[in-house]
Amino acid sequence: MRQRLEGEIKKRLQLLCEGEDLRFDEPMRGHTSFRVGGEADAWILVQDASKAKELLIFLEKEKVPYFITGNGTNLLVADQGYRGVILCTAGQRQPIRVAEDRILAPAGASLAAIAQEALKASLSGLEGAAGIPGSLGGALCMNAGAYDFEMKEVTEQVSALRIGTSTSSHPSGEAEGREGGETERERVRQVQLSGSEMAFGYRSSIARKQKLFFISAQLRLTPGKPEEIRAKMEELALRRKQKQPLEFASAGSTFKRPAGSFAGKLIEEAGLKGFRIGEAQVSEKHCGFVINRGGASADEIMQVILAVTERVEEKTGIRLETEVIPLGF
Template identity: 40%
Template sequence: MLDKKIFEQISDLELKYNEPLSQYTYTKVGGPADILAFPKTVMALEQLIAQARENGVPVTVLGNASNLIVRDGGIRGVVILLEKMNRVQIAGYTIEAQAGAGLIQVSEIAAAHALSGFEFACGIPGSIGGAVFMNAGAYGGEISEILASCKVIDQNGNLSVLTGQEMHWGYRQSIIREHNLIVVSAKFELTTGDPMLIKKEMEKLNTLRASKQPLEYPSCGSVFKRPAGHFAGQLIQASGVQGFRIGGVEVSKKHAGFMVNVDHAKALDYEQLIAHVIEKVKENSGITLECEVRIIGDK
């Protein structure tokens, strides 16, 4: 039996018990977390991880829960949201942002300081930690292209620094994901630019995003990885499943690469619809789509 009191002596740590994760995920689905923790400092995060390991409590970090599906049974142990660790600092051409800072927020701060390189992330509804974890990218840019270094905590609660060269970057992949590390903060090397041109590029990307993506509904973002030489959305369209619905989840009529919560969906609806789309695309094209979104938790 999990002792829910073991973390209460840690300073700068907010705790909630049996908290529905549907209140925090972008899909608006997900069962309860045994313990939902909001550390406010690096020290609190280190102590939380160390205490969890000492007591054999599983740890799950959600970032800001934008590119994942939490199953209806919820998540056992302690679930960490880093949204209160969101400080952003600028020194010359470098921005250092804590893991809980939003990509949109950081891109706007960069633009305000005439720093270029972060424009591609101006519409991504993720956190810095999650973006580094999965090497987030959009419109021809990726986190791997601008990250200089990041501070991480391992499963023993130890803090270390990784350089961009040590990150084992891949498509939606990094050493963070490989070794289940926790991003504390990240440092980005940018270049100077014309503030007006930077803002203009961001406005263009946001307009493009709004015109193509179903932002009016809860979703987990782009569901599938891009297959080599193809676009997932086009394969789904060609398979005749755009607009198909299971339960409260629908393959978006606006962009087939998205699945939207249109009517009080459950996580199971998402999982069943994902499996159906993979099957139909395989039948039609011979290509097996791979999930980009993470699916975690108990059924």
């Protein structure tokens, strides 16, 4: 296991983050929707792109491990925490702007807030996003979607910081320092990516291959009738309430949809409805959700995920992939 941050690194982070929300030894259970997770060596609420660039240059140069997150709604942090720095984009508080049929929003804005702005402007296209709990940045990273909606349908242009030139990255999304011939500032460049350049796929994007810190995105929507947009949002909200275990902490759908089937269906057919280890459980309401009943550990949640994956593969030959990103395991 990696050692905790050295004193000199901490001092330099404090200087870099003067006036920013920097916390050392920060419990991650307060920053994930699973409500679990040990301490991160440092957690920083990043306010703007210039500060993000400074931090990324420093962390790359010093080879300090770091992880970029939004609202933590798709993240499972280990009980032992994370030996490195968490950069949280949710601190980006620039206003959400509407211009004709387009919305420009900071990566830290919640999808729900952006959807509400679209409703106010009588713009259709984000009804399916209204109930997704994550941030815009997280949604771009994984091409978030629900109820026949995906981010790729509305994303026109994305502004981001690209770290390094490598197209490979840690499978969990972790971005670490690297050596090379580039100057320090060349390692972190601001780029503009079109929707097609984002290379969206099912629950994936170019951010799964390249290290990117999202700054903002321009979304293109369709003019509509506010009463119809509102009615659709309310309909989908009711469906979520009826079919999803919203009363428990979770990271939403735990598993990706396998080709030709549904994860929840395969899990239920494998006899795992209500399967439980400690306070972690396969939801009885929707088998595609692993929930924290209250007091679960990250290890218990991971054990349930692994048990489900193995049992379903034994029964069907299909190996489920997780939407949830494990960190620190």
